[in-house]
Amino acid sequence: MMAKSCWECNTNKGNRIGGNCPDCNNQGVSVKRLTVEHLVTENCRNAVVGDQYKICMNEDCDVVYFDVDSGTRFLRDQVKVPIWFKKDANPKYACYCSKVTEEQVIEAVVKHGAKTIQEVNALTGAMKNSNCKENNPLGICCHKIVQEAIDKGLRSGTLPSTE
Numbered sequence: 001m002m003a004k005s006c007w008e009c010n011t012n013k014g015n016r017i018g019g020n021c022p023d024c025n026n027q028g029v030s031v032k033r034l035t036v037e038h039l040v041t042e043n044c045r046n047a048v049v050g051d052q053y054k055i056c057m058n059e060d061c062d063v064v065y066f067d068v069d070s071g072t073r074f075l076r077d078q079v080k081v082p083i084w085f086k087k088d089a090n091p092k093y094a095c096y097c098s099k100v101t102e103e104q105v106i107e108a109v110v111k112h113g114a115k116t117i118q119e120v121n122a123l124t125g126a127m128k129n130s131n132c133k134e135n136n137p138l139g140i141c142c143h144k145i146v147q148e149a150i151d152k153g154l155r156s157g158t159l160p161s162t163e
């Protein structure tokens with residue numbers, strides 16, 4: 001185990017590397033404690049201790065958040081929203097702030113010919129009430145996920161379930 005001071009000087013410059021999931025050993029991505037506090041279920045909120053939170057990006061792993069220092073972890077059923085990149089997430093949100101799903105974004109692209117974030121936002125209402133730090137499980141702007149969904153729609157040209 002690395003000394004705490006070394007850990008901090010390695011990570012405090014926005015470096016997202018380091019800290020592996022205690023369950024699957026996949027690399028975690030740093031998230032703010034504020035995000036974790038906002039998204040865990042009410043009865044887990046008091047269990048949020050420590051300030052070195054990561055999110056496990058492995059789609060098969062049940063662990064969502066874990067704290068590198070204290071070893072605290074929160075599983076999928078202890079988090080209020082489905083995590084879009086985890087297996088069987090339902091619904092799969094592209095924008096957590098406005099509760100717009102990946103499917104709605106793809107539909108805007110395929111059925112209504114939207115090609116840009118702006119067009120998709122106008123059609124779906126995505127990113128209207130941006131409060132990503134609290135609402136997005138990674139504490140990042142939904143922009144990137146919406147863009148990925150647009151790309152998916154543009155590539156496939158059809159909706160997954162229709163036609």
Ligand SMILES: [Zn+2]
Nearest residue numbers: 021024056061
């Ligand atoms: Zn994991």
